[in-house]
Amino acid sequence: MASLPRNDGAPPPPPRRRPPPRVLLLRHPHHFSLIDRPLPDGFLFLKPWESPLPFDDFLSSADARAAEAIYSSGREPVTADMLRRLPEARLVVTTSAGLNHIDVAECRRRGVAIACSGDVYTDDVADLAVGLLIDVLRKLSASDRYVRRGSWRSEGEFALGSKLGGKRVGIVGLGRIGEEVAKRLEAFGCAISYHSRKKKPYVSYTFYPNVHELATNCDAIVICCGLTEQTHHMINREVLLALGKDGVIVNIGRGPIIDEKEMVQLLVQGELGGAGLDVFENEPSVPEELLTLDNVVLSPHRAVYTPETLSNLCDLVVGNLEAFFSNKPLLSPVTTAKLDSVGFS
Amino acid sequence: MASLPRNDGAPPPPPRRRPPPRVLLLRHPHHFSLIDRPLPDGFLFLKPWESPLPFDDFLSSADARAAEAIYSSGREPVTADMLRRLPEARLVVTTSAGLNHIDVAECRRRGVAIACSGDVYTDDVADLAVGLLIDVLRKLSASDRYVRRGSWRSEGEFALGSKLGGKRVGIVGLGRIGEEVAKRLEAFGCAISYHSRKKKPYVSYTFYPNVHELATNCDAIVICCGLTEQTHHMINREVLLALGKDGVIVNIGRGPIIDEKEMVQLLVQGELGGAGLDVFENEPSVPEELLTLDNVVLSPHRAVYTPETLSNLCDLVVGNLEAFFSNKPLLSPVTTAKLDSVGFS
Incomplete structure (x- = not known):
């Protein structure tokens, strides 16, 4: 027979909670702001642009070194050097359709997962x-x-x-x-x-x-x-x-x-x-x-800039972060097959 | 036994040829000129804009009254009055996708056939x-x-x-x-x-x-x-x-x-x-x-202005004229069903 919980009148101790995962934003997350979407709760987002330190110094700060994920919109490179300097980082989330800004080989070598924009775009x-x-x-x-x-009125028919x-x-x-x-x-x-x-x-x-x-x-x-x-x-x-x-x-x-x-x-x-x-x-x-x-x-690189798609994209970013830090599979992982497809299939 | 043709040395008389049918152009045939296409042989095209007479007087001239076909690009109305004044006209050829410029009821009443642009456009x-x-x-x-x-460079991202x-x-x-x-x-x-x-x-x-x-x-x-x-x-x-x-x-x-x-x-x-x-x-x-x-x-009313389509259109105009004056069925006749379809089906 299973033992019953004690009921001695004292409240149960709160479950021990993990501190919110630290996510380094390489840049202001403009996909979120374009559709007035707040960043999700449950994460501590590091914003280097709000720091008095130059970006390079920020990367060496204790704050950055504790980052467990890197969020890149695709304009900011995720280099081998950056990955070496962020030893806790285990995930790169990118909102870009391309992966040319990420040192994918170095990610693989270090066991850093990559979540991409999937088929959203x-x-x-x-x-x-x-x-x-x-x-x-x-x-x-x-x-x-x-x-x-x-x-049309003054010169007549167009070519x-x-x-x-x-x-x-x-x-x-x-x-x-x-x-x-x-x-x-x-x-x-x-x-x-x-x-x-x-x-x-x-x-x-x-x-x-x-x-x-x-x-x-x-x-x-x-x-x-x-x-x-x-x-x-x-x-x-x-x-x-x-x-x-x-x-x-x-x-x-x-x-x-x-x-x-x-x-x-x-x-x-x-x-x-x-x-x-x-x-x-x-x-x-x-x-x-x-x-x-x-x-x-x-066209000013606007292929993907519709509110409908940005909303789906933000859902995907949040979903990938939540999945990763709950030890669930990424929603849009970069696999070898995926690399083929976004690279040049 | 069929009688053999006489062979008395004289050349056979030339076959009696019908004079080329007269086709009244209501306007310069710009669909042809846009692709440098000449008007077809075998017809006598009447060009009111080359006459010293005002258009209305030209319509009453012996030349016009002998016209057997009217060619309209769609900008010039084919009115009941015009049809009454062109007693020999038995065909209206239009290059327009719409028929709102033609008094279709009067054509029907007078037995004047209409050839339209068909599905060319x-x-x-x-x-x-x-x-x-x-x-x-x-x-x-x-x-x-x-x-x-x-x-893009000075103001940043577009809406x-x-x-x-x-x-x-x-x-x-x-x-x-x-x-x-x-x-x-x-x-x-x-x-x-x-x-x-x-x-x-x-x-x-x-x-x-x-x-x-x-x-x-x-x-x-x-x-x-x-x-x-x-x-x-x-x-x-x-x-x-x-x-x-x-x-x-x-x-x-x-x-x-x-x-x-x-x-x-x-x-x-x-x-x-x-x-x-x-x-x-x-x-x-x-x-x-x-x-x-x-x-x-x-867009300056250019829905149909491609050389490929204009070429097909000119083929169709020529084909309709040739068919009609050879007593063959029109290639793109306006039927009741067609009227439904181009009107509002």
């Missing part, structure tokens, strides 16, 4: 990619400027656009985002092909083993891969020339995947048809030459 | 409708302006857009164009409903028997119907208020389907969320108040 990014492609082909932004400056239906569109990097872009463009009657590190056995789209061959056989290319050493400047002058005078490039990946200087030159010279760009090599700087071209659409 | 119009909706929701044109004026996926989109007029818009938006994860004169038995989208109810139950509305007496100002203040502060209206039909003055007022006051407009009540005039709003996208 996928739909918004795919929507913007299609929006940029329609905009460039049909000259939406350019014709909007034409109307706003009164030219012709180009039809989306029937266009051969090449997806560079057929991960989750690339697949969603392809699915949407199929509904417009586009012919989809792709380039990725390896052919996907379950996919019926035409596969090209290199991006130059893809460009040669396409009217438009959509960059859906992450930035890695392999994809840096993968879209070079030769690839852009293969895309050609009527070819369009859309980039919702990362700026440095394209050799921007070459792209700008070819756009100015009319050797490349057009570009829809959400990302640039030196954001928020945009090459001056692009600002006056009517065959480009310039 | 459908894909381009549907593409632009989706492009306008993405643009308004994700603020593409507005953010392009933001980048071009240097604000949030709104997610397309999950939006409840109502199609007004589920003809061919409406169906193509719906098909595309389904690929983005939108929930489609529609309003039309009658419920379509073969369609699974939710049907609303009036446009006010549609607006009440939707986040965005896309106008895909033609302009008729019934659809004139169908989108009035009450409908727009039902769509609401976050609601978006896209119009690729005809300007006067919306009560433009009310729409402008509600947009300015923030009572309506946004608008993507390819058509206006008094084109090419656009209400001054719209020119500075960031929640509207203004």
